[in-house]
Amino acid sequence: MTHTINVTVNGTAYQRTVEARLLLSDFLRHDLGLTGTHVGCEQGSCGACTILLDGEAVRSCLLFAVQVDGHELTTVEGLTPDWDMASTHEDLHPIQIAFREKHGLQCGFCTPGFLMTLVPFLAENPDPTEHEIRQAISGNLCRCTGYVGIVEAVKLAAELLREDDKVTG
Amino acid sequence: MTTRYFGKPIRRNEDPRLLTGQALFTDDVELPGMLHAAFVRSDYAHAWLRGIDTSLARDLPGVVAIYTAADLGDYWQPGPLLVNPPPIKDLVFNTATQVPLARDKVRHAGEPIAIVVAESRYIAEDAVDLIFVDYDPLPAIVHLADALKPDASIIHDDLGTNLNAHVIQEKGNYAAAAAQADLVIKRHFDYDRGTAAAMENRGIVATWDAKSEQLTMWDTTQAPISIRNGLAGMLGLSERQVRVIAPFIGGGFGPKIMMFYPEEVLLSWITMRLNRPVKWIEDRRENFFATTQERGQVHEAEIALTRDGKVLGVKDVFLHDAGAYAPYGLTVPINSQCTLLGQYDVANYYTEFTSVFTNKPIVTPYRGAGRQHGVFVMERLLDFAARELGIDRAEIRRRNFIPPDAFPYSNDIIFQDFAPLVYDSGNYEPALDRVLEMIDYKHFIEVEQPRLRAEGKHVGLGLVTYVEGTGIGPYEGAKVTVEASGRVSVATGIGTQGQGHFTSFAQVVAEQLGVPVENIRLVTGDTSEFYWGAGTFASRGAVVAGNAIHAAAVAVRRKILDKASEELEVDPEDLELVDGVVQVKGVPASAIPLGELARRANPMRGAVKPGSEPGLEATDYFGPERGATASGVHAMIVEVDPETMMVQIKRHVVVHDCGTVINPMILEGQIQGGVAQGLGNAFYEQLHWDDNGQLLNASFMDFLLPTADTVPHVEMDHVVTPSPLNPLGIKGAGEAGAIPVAPLFAQAVEDALIDFDVELNEIPLSPNRLFELVAEARGLHGSES
Numbered sequence A: 001m002t003h004t005i006n007v008t009v010n011g012t013a014y015q016r017t018v019e020a021r022l023l024l025s026d027f028l029r030h031d032l033g034l035t036g037t038h039v040g041c042e043q044g045s046c047g048a049c050t051i052l053l054d055g056e057a058v059r060s061c062l063l064f065a066v067q068v069d070g071h072e073l074t075t076v077e078g079l080t081p082d083w084d085m086a087s088t089h090e091d092l093h094p095i096q097i098a099f100r101e102k103h104g105l106q107c108g109f110c111t112p113g114f115l116m117t118l119v120p121f122l123a124e125n126p127d128p129t130e131h132e133i134r135q136a137i138s139g140n141l142c143r144c145t146g147y148v149g150i151v152e153a154v155k156l157a158a159e160l161l162r163e164d165d166k167v168t169g
Numbered sequence B: 001m002t003t004r005y006f007g008k009p010i011r012r013n014e015d016p017r018l019l020t021g022q023a024l025f026t027d028d029v030e031l032p033g034m035l036h037a038a039f040v041r042s043d044y045a046h047a048w049l050r051g052i053d054t055s056l057a058r059d060l061p062g063v064v065a066i067y068t069a070a071d072l073g074d075y076w077q078p079g080p081l082l083v084n085p086p087p088i089k090d091l092v093f094n095t096a097t098q099v100p101l102a103r104d105k106v107r108h109a110g111e112p113i114a115i116v117v118a119e120s121r122y123i124a125e126d127a128v129d130l131i132f133v134d135y136d137p138l139p140a141i142v143h144l145a146d147a148l149k150p151d152a153s154i155i156h157d158d159l160g161t162n163l164n165a166h167v168i169q170e171k172g173n174y175a176a177a178a179a180q181a182d183l184v185i186k187r188h189f190d191y192d193r194g195t196a197a198a199m200e201n202r203g204i205v206a207t208w209d210a211k212s213e214q215l216t217m218w219d220t221t222q223a224p225i226s227i228r229n230g231l232a233g234m235l236g237l238s239e240r241q242v243r244v245i246a247p248f249i250g251g252g253f254g255p256k257i258m259m260f261y262p263e264e265v266l267l268s269w270i271t272m273r274l275n276r277p278v279k280w281i282e283d284r285r286e287n288f289f290a291t292t293q294e295r296g297q298v299h300e301a302e303i304a305l306t307r308d309g310k311v312l313g314v315k316d317v318f319l320h321d322a323g324a325y326a327p328y329g330l331t332v333p334i335n336s337q338c339t340l341l342g343q344y345d346v347a348n349y350y351t352e353f354t355s356v357f358t359n360k361p362i363v364t365p366y367r368g369a370g371r372q373h374g375v376f377v378m379e380r381l382l383d384f385a386a387r388e389l390g391i392d393r394a395e396i397r398r399r400n401f402i403p404p405d406a407f408p409y410s411n412d413i414i415f416q417d418f419a420p421l422v423y424d425s426g427n428y429e430p431a432l433d434r435v436l437e438m439i440d441y442k443h444f445i446e447v448e449q450p451r452l453r454a455e456g457k458h459v460g461l462g463l464v465t466y467v468e469g470t471g472i473g474p475y476e477g478a479k480v481t482v483e484a485s486g487r488v489s490v491a492t493g494i495g496t497q498g499q500g501h502f503t504s505f506a507q508v509v510a511e512q513l514g515v516p517v518e519n520i521r522l523v524t525g526d527t528s529e530f531y532w533g534a535g536t537f538a539s540r541g542a543v544v545a546g547n548a549i550h551a552a553a554v555a556v557r558r559k560i561l562d563k564a565s566e567e568l569e570v571d572p573e574d575l576e577l578v579d580g581v582v583q584v585k586g587v588p589a590s591a592i593p594l595g596e597l598a599r600r601a602n603p604m605r606g607a608v609k610p611g612s613e614p615g616l617e618a619t620d621y622f623g624p625e626r627g628a629t630a631s632g633v634h635a636m637i638v639e640v641d642p643e644t645m646m647v648q649i650k651r652h653v654v655v656h657d658c659g660t661v662i663n664p665m666i667l668e669g670q671i672q673g674g675v676a677q678g679l680g681n682a683f684y685e686q687l688h689w690d691d692n693g694q695l696l697n698a699s700f701m702d703f704l705l706p707t708a709d710t711v712p713h714v715e716m717d718h719v720v721t722p723s724p725l726n727p728l729g730i731k732g733a734g735e736a737g738a739i740p741v742a743p744l745f746a747q748a749v750e751d752a753l754i755d756f757d758v759e760l761n762e763i764p765l766s767p768n769r770l771f772e773l774v775a776e777a778r779g780l781h782g783s784e785s
């Protein structure tokens, strides 16, 4: 059983015909080639596949592609839409800059999920406490870092975003 | 003044690719016409296979092929024994290695029986459900102690026994030492199995190009070169016809260096049969069965001491769980034996182990690789001894340290690299002193703890030490090239799984060539880029590959200086390399950019000096004579809620000596991450097997990993005792965080629960288990009084 869906991902509109049972994570990765979204468990418990659905963080392994018909998605690739070979550190998104500065990633497999969890979190909590940060990312598993680098990165990211805000007013 | 790159917390070269979602992981590989594989895996832990009916599945549209063991013909072979048993007197060793697909019998739940190849993964999985396997179940060996019972069902019938190995190693004479001791303490210790649970599951994409007769395989392996060599042999190809690429890998921790996983053997063969690319990506549930695990051991140990706490001897007899097959030989239990004595000068040591086959997934090294067990046993014994003798726990450790002038120090027994276990260097007291200072030991013991206890709080402290044999041979190699663009490329054979090699190795090169780290591009894990090597294991990447890269970089530096001295007509001694140029010291006007020099070293016309090599490039190798011994001390303060038995870690302090440090930021990340895994092992991660050998919690819903709200911020400091065994003075650090956390945690929690009089002699613990142990201790108490 196939269905035709219309979906906007990172600002680009796509129309695709998909099987009803196709997971959104597989659709993004294999049909659209957006492989930055990673899959660690396919059962909603690791957070690696987190993306934004109409601005809210969701786990793409827990949705079917057909469920996002007519919606707007952002994946990790959408944080730096103009990224190319010539791009530099400064072209990264502030949260990405903070992750790099504070060594918030090792193998980097969990990282896109953390970044996408943090985008709406920091938008709503521009100045979070460490406790709030740790709660916010407690649904994302990372096996490499022991989380401290990530927590420090979130603190720095909040700071960078607040500065950005001031500049753009 | 030239810029220093070595030893600096430089941000990582690999991060932009990872952060933007551009880094290539195995599952990201898409090829035209690619097929997808899924496996039929055994429902039983131990059973005869009576038949496999694939007929319905074959009829499913979209199914391209199905293979069982019978279809593999002569290609069906048990895997190689990767590590021969070391040369130890009277050693007994029965080998049994894994097979590509089970043929007559299945030996652990999840063992592959058939592989389906289809147009999509979804169809392949549908087909798996349509395959019917006729099993004749046998009793499963789940508990170690059952394996050698007279009526035990035999796992490998040709061996006629479940005994995998029996090894005795001795230093001095324990029995004589014990006879003279003032105190002998004996205990039983249980250290259960765990799983590495890297966030990325395993995966493979294999593709055969019939026209160029080339096989390419992307593989989540830690040892691409060894995989290539093995596959070429099995498939009857030249090594030059096989390219194995280990791209970005989402965490390794040991299990990704198995050889061979059945999937590697099968996908490479199938792509050649079908002439189409094939992909298989492990799912999380499969990962709990099909990826190797580690660390089930049961120890009966004793320690003999004088009244003033000097250890006269240690005796340890243990059972080791090899799992269903033992491709890694005795690496893990030998590590346990060789790590047990730790930082202590113990003259008499008797260590005996019996390794048994069980109907559980295969055991191969996982971060720590058996070292945990040794450290757990020794540190716990010292804790009990300190208590009995009324000696402070720091003091009893200090009294037994190997003195700094005793290095190199031999423990006589044979280590996993087949050489006698010799510690190259170390200085243990400064690290202990530093930890005591950082955690404010005296103040906590004398003031804080009594005060908090008076308030009814259950707070405790743990303090443990450990050594880690790292950076063993055989060798690694590297090629360093200055390109005409002025950028430098570095190729090495090892794979990388998040350790920051793209940066730390670049720092090693930058230090020699004066080129900024971001202009140095590292290629690892692609056999077409570098031909020779062994792999990333035993905390050896930085030590062995790092030193190979250093050697190659030194050679390139020499070439640069020679060429520039010719060009500038000055003595090489008067030249310097700064910011990507070579120049007469202090004379920027004389500068030649390295890219320009590389071009001049590769002329397209004219004559070159006889015997000279083109370009600015060098290849070199490094093989240490033996492993370098890293060491460290951890301390921890916990508070336990006696109602819920939840443990809150208040502080965790680590002082570590891994010799010279290339990048302290990366090192601290490794330790912090290792500690998190150690904590998981100590308190969260328990695999629950039922008596049939079924894993009851094979998902992240039920198997708990540490999360951001539970892992503490580890406070760290470093002591540096450079290793004399390699030019950079490096010792490995990859496993240090994880190794000593279990005894540390047990000691701290036990101290917090001092009123309840429990002894924590098993791992993993959990709130539930603590509750049970406290209840048991109370019961015992009741009966004693």
Ligand code: FES
Residues within 6 Å of the ligand: A038, A039, A040, A041, A042, A043, A044, A045, A046, A047, A048, A049, A050, A059, A060, A061, A062
């Ligand atoms: S892959 Fe979606 S939560 Fe783990």
Ligand code: FES
Residues within 6 Å of the ligand: A104, A105, A106, A107, A108, A109, A110, A111, A141, A142, A143, A144, A145, B199, B250, B251, B498
């Ligand atoms: S960085 Fe490897 S899982 Fe998080």
